[in-house]
Amino acid sequence: MTTTREWDNWSLKKKVGQLFVFGFHGFEPTAQIKQLIETSGIGGTIYFSRNVKDAKQVHKLSGELQSIARKAGNPPLFVAIDQEGGMVARLVDGVTLMPGNMALGATGDKESARETAFVCGEELRQLGVTMNYAPCIDVNNNPDNPVINVRSYSDRSDVVAELGAAAVAGYQAARVAATVKHFPGHGDTAVDSHHALPILLHGRDRLDAIELKPFRAAIEAGTDCIMTAHVCLPALDPSGVPSTLSEPVITGLLRKELGYDGIVVTDCLEMDAIDKTYGPEQGAIKALQAGADMVLISHTFDKQWAALEAVVRAVENGELAEARINEALNRIMTLKEKLVLEEPLLPWSQVEWEIGTEVNRAVAIKWSEASVTLVKDEGPLLPLSREKSTLVLWPKIVPVSVADEMLSGDGSLGHFLGEYGANIVERQMDDDHPFADLETFSQIVVVTYDASKHPVERDIAREVVKLAPERTIAVSVRNPLDLLLYPEVKTYMAVYECRPLALAAAARVLLGDLKPQGKLPLEISAAYPFGWSAAVHS
Structure with a gap:
């Protein structure tokens, strides 16, 4: 017997809205992000440095955004951030900034990844951030890689797998969704997908031995989310489509072969690898067709709104199956039930003493040293x-x-x-x-x-x-x-x-x-x- 869930009876527009994560500009909610939350019921938002002053301001911002969603009768938002540690950290002031991945790799101890992720996750959670787009589990085996480099734990896939799985365990023990990235691997590229489409020509045996090994370990560790890469791998999809838009990669490899049933989120569709080829509108449709559950568009309101409208039209005209929308929505709401539906953000006066503490700082110092x-x-x-x-x-x-x-x-x-x-x-x-x-x-x-x-x-x-x-x-x-x-x-x-x-x-x-x-x-x-x-x- 199939149980009817609350979201099964939502309008198509409300269902589609939950499948998007949008960024905005400023330290306070803008009129545009308010509109997207209130009228489109978007599933989440993401913080960049442009949204962040310090811990207290982030806590206030998270509360304001959730209040907008609640007053509109919409589910709580996922609030996401790229807080990888080290050189990639949106939030620095007032929190404990942990070492980055390559520094942790240099310790030779997987406990470094678990402990730093747990402390980071606990502080993020207190600030209303419930989804971290970390850890990066790309294998840094190309010295010319312009975008990964020290964001990787190592050039050895077994090291990346071990530390990545430990970080997943740490974040999720702190009740923050880990999001391993960038599937199926962005480490062996000499092109930055922010600016062009990288092509990785390795055969399947090599991909299994190197690129895919950390993702298998993260899936085994129970990662809540996986982020796709805007990378073309002909061995997995000879059509030349980027992995973010590839059904053979997302549904065929990740879902069916690797057995992953958590949330798949795209990397930002405003990166040039997608924006300059398909555009966010077609990119959103194709990503959802391929098996992605959440679509990330980080910067531009017009592109965000257009992508929302395009997905609704695609369902209405039969280009995109509503069953695919429902499948994605079920994954999103299941994770929200676990992480955000029943846990309101505590007042700043109750959490400020638990952020940036000497105990937490001692953890960061220990692993930095x-x-x-x-x-x-x-x-x-x-x-x-x-x-x-x-x-x-x-x-x-x-x-x-x-x-x-x-x-x-x-x-x-x-x-x-x-x-x-x-x-x-x-x-x-x-x-x-x-x-x-x-x-x-x-x-x-x-x-x-x-x-x-x-x-x-x-x-x-x-x-x-x-x-x-x-x-x-x-x-x-x-x-x-x-x-x-x-x-x-x-x-x-x-x-x-x-x-x-x-x-x-x-x-x-x-x-x-x-x-x-x-x-x-x-x-x-x-x-x-x-x-x-x-x-x-x-």
């Missing part, structure tokens, strides 16, 4: 002398989102070295940087962010290493492959992000106050393979 990797020290130049004059050179090329934090004087490597008693002068690299006074410094620390993509950063690092080889230490604060750009450097340390806790840990290692514990989570070269640490092998 465990990730710092000494790759080579042939001088040896470590530990740095606190008394000797030390020049710290920072790259000019850093993300806008972290530049102020990193270079403000209280979030840089030089700041932390100075805090720990070193005699520091800190400068920012640029095209006009003079090297005439290098001889006045007894010790030089060159910091690079992603030297392969930024010629100025690469060239200055090379020049300093050439001019002062016996006094220069290099520290990468994102891409550990930077060593390949200045291999002559005698001492090289990999820190996988330029967030304050990582830089504080790096400063302690440089000064000898902390033993480097991390091991390379990927191969840099034959001389520096996966699992390498100069602290162990020297």
Whole structure:
């Protein structure tokens, strides 16, 4: 006997609305997002940095959005965010920012992924965020990948599988839906799907051995959600359709073969791989036809509204089966019953003491410190002398989102070295940087962010290493492959992000106050393979 559920009797428009997650601009609900919640009954919204000031403001925003839905007689929203940790974090102020995936991979301990995800999830939950678009479980096996890189745990699929499954368990123990991404794999691409359509030409055997292994583990771990990739894999669908729009990939592989019955959410349909080819309207229809349950459109109201209307018309004219809408809606509402229907957001006065606590911060510090990797020290130049004059050179090329934090004087490597008693002068690299006074410094620390993509950063690092080889230490604060750009450097340390806790840990290692514990989570070269640490092998 089939039980009739409340949502079975909803109008088509209300059913369709629940299948969409929309972003908006601003720190408060806009008239447009209010309209989408009230009149279209959308299923969720997503926060970006443009929506976030600090923890208290996010808590207030979440409450306001849910109030709009409730007063309109609609179900509570999923509130989503990309809070991966490390370099990909929308919410920084007032919360405990956890290390990113590659830093966790460098710890060599799956507990790092579970514990950091649990603490992050608990804080998100207190702020009304119930769906995290994390962890990223792409395998970072292409050094030219412009979009994954340190967002991956490793270049080894078994490591990614183990840590990814642990993170899923952590988030969901905190009652936040984990969303593993980007199915069926975005790690081995040299094209960013934000700007074009990547094509991955590997055969099925290779995909099973590498790309799909972490997703199998996440499914086994019970992940609530899986996000699709705008990547074309001819071995899975020879039509050339991106995986987000591919029935053989979503329904054939993910649903039928891998046995996944949770929510499938698309990556944003405003990314150029979809927007410049199919457009969000046809993209939404095709994604739902392929087997996706929720459609993400992050930015533009007109495109969001048009996609909603297009899906309703597609059902009315028979292009898209209503049974497919009902199937997706059932998955969405089942998860909402588990996570959001019966748990209203608590007042700020009751939750503020549980966010950004010293206990939570201790977790982040512990795993940040465990990730710092000494790759080579042939001088040896470590530990740095606190008394000797030390020049710290920072790259000019850093993300806008972290530049102020990193270079403000209280979030840089030089700041932390100075805090720990070193005699520091800190400068920012640029095209006009003079090297005439290098001889006045007894010790030089060159910091690079992603030297392969930024010629100025690469060239200055090379020049300093050439001019002062016996006094220069290099520290990468994102891409550990930077060593390949200045291999002559005698001492090289990999820190996988330029967030304050990582830089504080790096400063302690440089000064000898902390033993480097991390091991390379990927191969840099034959001389520096996966699992390498100069602290162990020297």
